[in-house]
Amino acid sequence: MFPPTRFIAVLTVSALSVAVIACSSDAPSAFSTTTPEPAPAATTAPAVAPEPTTAPAPAAGGDASAGEQAFGANGCSTCHSTGGNTIVGPGLAGIGSRGDADYILESIKDPGAVIVDGFANLMPTSFASLPEEDLDNLVAYLLTLN
Ligand code: HEC
Numbered sequence: 537m538f539p540p541t542r543f544i545a546v547l548t549v550s551a552l553s554v555a556v557i558a559c560s561s562d563a564p565s566a567f568s569t570t571t572p573e574p575a576p577a578a579t580t581a582p583a584v585a586p587e588p589t590t591a592p593a594p595a596a597g598g599d600a601s602a603g604e605q606a607f608g609a610n611g612c613s614t615c616h617s618t619g620g621n622t623i624v625g626p627g628l629a630g631i632g633s634r635g636d637a638d639y640i641l642e643s644i645k646d647p648g649a650v651i652v653d654g655f656a657n658l659m660p661t662s663f664a665s666l667p668e669e670d671l672d673n674l675v676a677y678l679l680t681l682n
Pocket residue numbers: 607610611612613614615616624625626628631634635640643644647648650651652655656657658659660663674678
């Protein structure tokens with residue numbers, strides 16, 4: 537058994553020889569440059585493409601307590617109680633039994649898609665631009681309301 541560092545060194549050397557062989561052939565190579573000579577050790581590492589910045593979508597199930605904060609911070613609570621009473625919008629108690637997470641998410645991002653009976657289309661559409669994470673947290677929170 538090689539110690540791991542030795543093993544990596546061996547791998548690196550083999551990779552380099554592959555690269556040199558590839559460069560010396562006529563075959564198009566990812567390593568080919570305008571100079572056929574092996575380039576002197578590069579002083580600047582080739583820019584590594586930044587990792588895609590798409591945040592990993594939080595798995596279904598945001599953070600309910602962060603969602604509770606977001607509910608206040610985004611003004612949801614000015615229109616919605618978390619009980620059964622109406623403020624401007626319907627009280628959200630039991631919302632999880634009236635619709636699933638997808639319905640709740642849609643209600644937040646596109647409130648006009650389904651208008652709750654007896655209510656007007658008064659909910660702002662601006663919440664669609666909340667960060668995905670906040671939306672997931674809000675949904676997680678609303679699902680806890682019984
Ligand atoms: C200006 C008042 C207002 C604000 C602010 C508001 N809503 Fe609403 N919301 C409403 C009204 C009115 C309805 C009912 C009409 C409809 O279905 O769009 C509603 C409907 C909903 C529903 C569907 C309820 C049901 O019983 O099916 C959900 C879920 C909801 N809102 C969540 C939110 C969340 C979360 C926020 C904050 C990010 C928020 N709302 C902010 C007025 C508001």
